[in-house]
Structure formats: C-alpha cells, structure tokens
Amino acid sequence: MTSPGPRLTSIRCAKALTPSGWEDNCVIELDQTGRIAAITSNNAGATDLSLNGIVIAGLPNLHSHAHQKAIAGLTEHRIAGQDDFWGWRDLMYRANAQLDPDQLQTVARYLYTGMLQSGYTSVAEFHYLHHQPGGDPYRDCSELSARLLEAASEVGIAITLLPVLYCRGGFNNDPVQDTQRRFANTPESYLKLLQACDSLCVDNPDRSVGFAAHSLRAVAPEVLSATLEDAGSLIKDAPVHIHVAEQAREVAECLALNGVRPVAWLYDQCDVTDQWCLIHATHVDSGELDCIVKSGATVGLCPTTEANLGDGIFPAAQFLTDGGRLGVGSDSQICTCPAEELRLLEYVQRLSLQRRTVMIPDDAGSNGRALITTAISGGARALGEKSSGLVSGARGDLIEIDHEHSEFASRTPDQILDSWIFSGPNNAVRNVIVGGRHVVRDGIHPLRESASGPFRQVIAMLNNA
Ligand SMILES: [Zn+2]
Structure with missing residues (x-):
C-alpha cells in the first residue's frame, strides 16, 4: 500500500465555514506539520x-x-435468551477471538477508507x-496497537490511539473470563504498553496517544486513579x-455493590477534568449530568451503536442547554x-422530547450546522486537540461537500449542511484533506478498492473459522 501524498501548503476555498461564519474565496495556509497557519481573504496568489x-x-x-468492523451486521439473528447487549457482547467476543495482527490491519485499513x-x-x-x-502476550506488547497506527498512516486518517486498561471481569472483582484474556493487563504491564504506544506516535503529527480505562466494570476506580498518576508525564495533556453507564444493568450492579451510580462513583473517586471523555454516559441523573457539565468533560455518544444495542437515551439536548460538550463516534x-x-x-432527542430542532444551543439557526460544529469541537477536544474548526493552530483537516449535487440544488450553505445531515445522499463528501494531505478525491479514496479484496478474504476466513 502506498502512503498518502505530500502535505499541501495552501488551499483556496470558494466558501468555508469559520468561527465568524461563511467566508467567500479565502485561502487556508498550512504549516509543515499540516496545521492551519493562517486563513486569509483577498488573496489572489496561486x-x-x-x-x-x-x-x-x-x-x-x-x-x-x-476490530468490531469484522462483525458489523452479523449480530442481528435473535438467539433465545440472548437478545440484549450482553448476548451481543458474547457473540462479539467469539467472533474476534481469532483475529491476528495482519487481519486486524486489513480490517482497519478498509474501515478507515x-x-x-x-x-x-x-x-x-x-x-x-x-x-x-x-x-498470551505478543513478544512486542504493542503488536496490535502498531497495526492500527500503520493502517491509519497507510490511508491517511489522523489517529489518537487509546490503549485500554482492562483488569477484571466485573464490579465484584471477578477474574477475567477466557474470552476477555486478550484484553487484560495489570497496571504495570499497561504502563509498558502505553510507553510503547507513545514511542510509536512521537514525531508523527498525525498520531497521538491517550489513556483509556475500559469501564468501571473492568477497572476499579482506585486502580484507575493510581494508574493515571503513575502514567504521569506520559499522558500530560492527553485525553x-x-x-460509563452504558447499560441499565451496569447501573443496577454498581448501585447494589457500591451504593452509588457509576458516573457519581467515578466523580467521587477520580479527578475528572476537561481532558476526560465519558463514552455513552447513557444513564445519568440530574446530579450526575451537572457534575459532567461542571468538570468540562466531553460526553462521547455513538447513536447508531447505542440504538442497535438498546442502551437507552442520554439527555443530550438538556446537556447542551446546560453548556455540556459532546461529540460522536462510530x-x-x-x-x-x-x-x-x-x-x-x-x-x-426529538422522539423523546416530542419537539423539533432540539440540538441548537442558541435560540435560532441551522440545526445541521449546530450539530456539525458541536461534534467538531467536542470531538477534537476528546482527541486531545486544543483548538478545532477552521482556525489558526487547528489541524488542517477539511471536507468539501459537493454543492453541485442534485439533492442540494438551490440551497444556501447552511441549507446544504441541513440537507446533508437530514436528507442527504451518502456520497455528499467530494474531497477530504487530512493534515494538509489530499486523501479523498471526487468522493473516492484511492486505496478503497485495493483494501476491499483483502478485507473480504479476512471476513470469509473469520466466518468459516
Ligand atoms: Zn465502545
């Protein structure tokens, strides 16, 4: 596989969304690391x-x-007594039990395109x-992590690698099950992994590393706090x-054993700051919601997965109104x-609240644009970025929506964003730039087709295993 091309130093945009609104005919200048150096107007240069x-x-x-791409769509067959999140999790564990490093890289390469x-x-x-x-561990503890980084670099997507700490099988300090042995580390072996991952990311502007604990089920809060402290400078400023609190059963188990709900327990036991990203946080009461807003932590929502798994509904509209920060994930x-x-x-949120256009923090404006700017700013923060959007210092990551698409006829730029979100075709994205590199041209990633054959072979092997 060939790597993406060189970093561009300047891109002219007929219409670009900046913090001050839509700019006509501006030039985005990029530095050697692919970050935005300046955005200028009235610039007639080449x-x-x-x-x-x-x-x-x-x-x-x-x-x-x-790795879950390998089973996407394959867990919709109902099995008696297993039609819930926990049954899905068992199927996912079994399907991924044999995935080897080459196969993981192949799946990730296709997924990222x-x-x-x-x-x-x-x-x-x-x-x-x-x-x-x-x-059993690989000789190199970062073997599989390195494959994800390689896949990302091959196709040109920026990656924040979050090696995950996983220590136990449940709130009750149960040992990990056999199907969870591929995940498990002690805090000591985890810190070695984190160090190794950091070494793989250093000096690459499109890679970064952060810290992750799988869940309070898998990591006791005192272990989480101690490991974070031991990680020290390795994760200074890192996400x-x-x-947390994805499933009602998880909340019930935590309440039964600890007398407190999971999010409240996390805030009691750990110093949760604006570097944190709470994935799902589905089941929160008003006090927990308030804690999250005050801490500045981002909530990471994955709406299609949460719907697919029947998780529940996070009060996202209320959270935004209260000043909370959120982003989305796949x-x-x-x-x-x-x-x-x-x-x-x-x-x-509309179905839950029986209202329309609910995710706009302001009184008025484009719902699509509000959703996009919320997800860009919350998402960038969750990936450890200090600035986001089309501003100096932010990553030079841009997408161009095809304004000439028939579905977008006679629309203003805001209406095009609304249409992309609420009625848009899947092929609305025409060009994609990552860190100044032009990675998608006319809607197609140049490696999409060559990544597809090996991906099909891996899926066939896994399904016949
Ligand atoms: Zn997840």
Missing part, C-alpha cells in the same frame, strides 16, 4: 488546490473499535485487543477515555458516516 464546494472542518470520530469517504478525518481508537488469541462500526450519527442523535 495555491496548491482549489475547492469550489462548501468547505468545513473534518469530523473527528471520538470512539472506534476497529470508509470513514474518510464519509467525512471523518480523525479517529480515536479505543483499543482493547492487546494479546494473542488465547491471551482520558472510559465507557463505536461498533455498524455506521461509519458522521452525518447519519448526527441525524440519529437529533431524532432520538
């Missing part, structure tokens, strides 16, 4: 690329398990598959992610399109 459509910042995907074509330009990989099938990979995630995010 540029490396001209984009004539509607240009917005790329969407960060704040929660991905690449699809994300890019849909408008995701960066991905937080919440990676918990660490060891060999059976559970910290955790699955999680189980049943959907890798940010527009679809945002559409479902909005619709679930």
Whole structure:
C-alpha cells in the first residue's frame, strides 16, 4: 500500500465555514506539520488546490473499535435468551477471538477508507485487543496497537490511539473470563504498553496517544486513579477515555455493590477534568449530568451503536442547554458516516422530547450546522486537540461537500449542511484533506478498492473459522 501524498501548503476555498461564519474565496495556509497557519481573504496568489464546494472542518470520530468492523451486521439473528447487549457482547467476543495482527490491519485499513469517504478525518481508537488469541502476550506488547497506527498512516486518517486498561471481569472483582484474556493487563504491564504506544506516535503529527480505562466494570476506580498518576508525564495533556453507564444493568450492579451510580462513583473517586471523555454516559441523573457539565468533560455518544444495542437515551439536548460538550463516534462500526450519527442523535432527542430542532444551543439557526460544529469541537477536544474548526493552530483537516449535487440544488450553505445531515445522499463528501494531505478525491479514496479484496478474504476466513 502506498502512503498518502505530500502535505499541501495552501488551499483556496470558494466558501468555508469559520468561527465568524461563511467566508467567500479565502485561502487556508498550512504549516509543515499540516496545521492551519493562517486563513486569509483577498488573496489572489496561486495555491496548491482549489475547492469550489462548501468547505468545513473534518469530523473527528471520538470512539472506534476497529476490530468490531469484522462483525458489523452479523449480530442481528435473535438467539433465545440472548437478545440484549450482553448476548451481543458474547457473540462479539467469539467472533474476534481469532483475529491476528495482519487481519486486524486489513480490517482497519478498509474501515478507515470508509470513514474518510464519509467525512471523518480523525479517529480515536479505543483499543482493547492487546494479546494473542488465547491471551498470551505478543513478544512486542504493542503488536496490535502498531497495526492500527500503520493502517491509519497507510490511508491517511489522523489517529489518537487509546490503549485500554482492562483488569477484571466485573464490579465484584471477578477474574477475567477466557474470552476477555486478550484484553487484560495489570497496571504495570499497561504502563509498558502505553510507553510503547507513545514511542510509536512521537514525531508523527498525525498520531497521538491517550489513556483509556475500559469501564468501571473492568477497572476499579482506585486502580484507575493510581494508574493515571503513575502514567504521569506520559499522558500530560492527553485525553482520558472510559465507557460509563452504558447499560441499565451496569447501573443496577454498581448501585447494589457500591451504593452509588457509576458516573457519581467515578466523580467521587477520580479527578475528572476537561481532558476526560465519558463514552455513552447513557444513564445519568440530574446530579450526575451537572457534575459532567461542571468538570468540562466531553460526553462521547455513538447513536447508531447505542440504538442497535438498546442502551437507552442520554439527555443530550438538556446537556447542551446546560453548556455540556459532546461529540460522536462510530463505536461498533455498524455506521461509519458522521452525518447519519448526527441525524440519529437529533431524532432520538426529538422522539423523546416530542419537539423539533432540539440540538441548537442558541435560540435560532441551522440545526445541521449546530450539530456539525458541536461534534467538531467536542470531538477534537476528546482527541486531545486544543483548538478545532477552521482556525489558526487547528489541524488542517477539511471536507468539501459537493454543492453541485442534485439533492442540494438551490440551497444556501447552511441549507446544504441541513440537507446533508437530514436528507442527504451518502456520497455528499467530494474531497477530504487530512493534515494538509489530499486523501479523498471526487468522493473516492484511492486505496478503497485495493483494501476491499483483502478485507473480504479476512471476513470469509473469520466466518468459516
Ligand atoms: Zn465502545
């Protein structure tokens, strides 16, 4: 596989969404690391690329398990007594039990080309598959992590790798099950893994590393706090992610054993700051919601996966009104399109509240644009970025929406964004730039087709295993 091309230094945009609104005919200048150096108007100079459509910042995907792409769509057959999240989890464990490093890289390479074509330009990989099938460690503890980084670099998506700490089989300190042995580390072996992953990311502007604990089921809060402290400078300013309160059963178990709900327990026991990203946080009461807003933590929502697994409904509209920050992720990979995630995010809130246009923090404006800017800013923060959107210092990640598409005829730029989210075609994204590299051209990633054959072979092997 060939790597993406060189970084561009200047891109002319006919219409680009900046914090001050739609800018006509501006030039985005990029530095050597692919970050935005300046955005200038009235600039008649030559540029490396001209984009004539509607240009917005790329969407960060704040929660991905690449390996789950291998079973996307294969868990819809009802099994007596297992038609819930926990039954799905057993199927997922079994299907992924044999995945080897080459197969993981093949799956991730194909997956990431699809994300890019849909408008995701960066991905937080919440990676918990660490060891060999059976559970013995690889000689290199970062073997599988490295494969995800390689896949991302091959196709040109920016990646924040979140190696996941997984210590136990449940709230009651149960040992890990056989199907969880590939995930398990002690805090000591985890810190070695984190160090190894950090070494693989250093000096690469399109890679970064963060800390993740799988869940409070899998990591006791005192172990989480101690490991975070021991990680020290390795994760200074880095994001910290955790699955929390996804399932009602998880809340009930936590209440029964600890006398407190999971999110409240997390805030009691750990110093949750604005570096944190709480994945799902589905089941929260008003006090817990308030804690999250005050801490500045991001909530990571994965609407299609949460709907697919019957998780429940996070009070997202209320959270935004209260000043909370959120973003979206593809999680189980049943959907890798940010527009679809945002559409479902909005619709679930509308169904729940029996109102329309609910995810706009302001009194008025474009619902689609509000959803997109919320997801860009929350997602970037969850990936450890200090700035986001089309501003100096942010990553040079852009997507161009095809304003000439028939579905977008006679629409203003805001109406095009509304139409992309709420009625848009799947092929609305025309060009994608990541860190200044032009990775999707005319809607197609150049490696999509060559990544597809090996992906099909892996799926065939896994299904026949
Ligand atoms: Zn997840």
